Amino acid sequence: MIQGVINYFKCLLNLSDCKNVHKLLFDYVEGNLPVEKHTKLSAHLRDCPLCLEYVNTYKLTIQTCHDCCQPKDEMPPELADKLRTFIQKEL
Amino acid sequence: MLASVATEVVQPDDAELVQRLKSRDKRAMEDLLQLHGSKLYGVAMQITRNETDAQEVVQDALINIWNKIEYFEGRSAFTSWMYRVTANAALMKLRKNKKFAHDVPLDVGSDDRDLPQIQVPDTKAAPDRDLTRAELGDQVRAAIDGLEEPYRTTVLLADVEEMSMDEIAAAMEVTVPAVKSRLHRARLALRKALMPYLKDKV
The missing domain is CATH 1.10.10.10 (Winged helix-like DNA-binding domain superfamily/Winged helix DNA-binding domain)
Structure with a gap:
């Protein structure tokens, strides 16, 4: 509880850095930031649990979408037959 | 025993498949359809969300794979390349249907x-x-x-x-x-x- 309050006030003191996280989030996650900016943002994340949760849930959203949405439709047999005929006659 | 042998499919690996496609072997396209058809269809369905469109997309993708196989240089997995070809065909379909009207x-x-x-x-x-x-x-x-x-x-x-x-x-x-x-x-x-x-x- 006390740690949560301390973290909250630490975040208030670092608002400009927090805004930077929002601004740089995409390139940070994609690994496109210059080393200096990446290092600075990583350092901020170590001190700011709110921003850390923000970044981690953003990353987890990407991972979850990837893992959960792999196509799983089976090709209908009649389409497979039609395409086989197409390959034999039209290609 | 005979039945199980008769129905067993020898699955060519992708390198061999690519080689046969580059040699213009149409049977390789049929093998590709059997091995990867469902995944191509799945990609097409995922993007178009329409069975009729997805069917046309898979056919377009097969044509593109057949016509562009000589440009596949093996820098990515063959499956990834096929899925990208299919995704591109699906996008073409969406564009034709004017799904991207606004920016x-x-x-x-x-x-x-x-x-x-x-x-x-x-x-x-x-x-x-x-x-x-x-x-x-x-x-x-x-x-x-x-x-x-x-x-x-x-x-x-x-x-x-x-x-x-x-x-x-x-x-x-x-x-x-x-x-x-x-x-x-x-x-x-x-x-x-x-x-x-x-x-x-x-």
């Missing part, structure tokens, strides 16, 4: 007032139990399907099909910054919609 601004603020809207039932309330993987999958797919275009297709191509920003920009005929902006907005909107399911997992 979006590039600036993304730190608040979420301007995020794409997602219509997903019951995602506002936190689940009262851990979802099974299948249930979570249903929620994620519903959230992605709830995104308006072009956000839905952008996030599918980038985060599910793992196409590069350059490839997506070329396929969707927009700039790379536009792809990045769309993708970021889509991810933020999905994050917001899926938070009840994600927050305990970080």
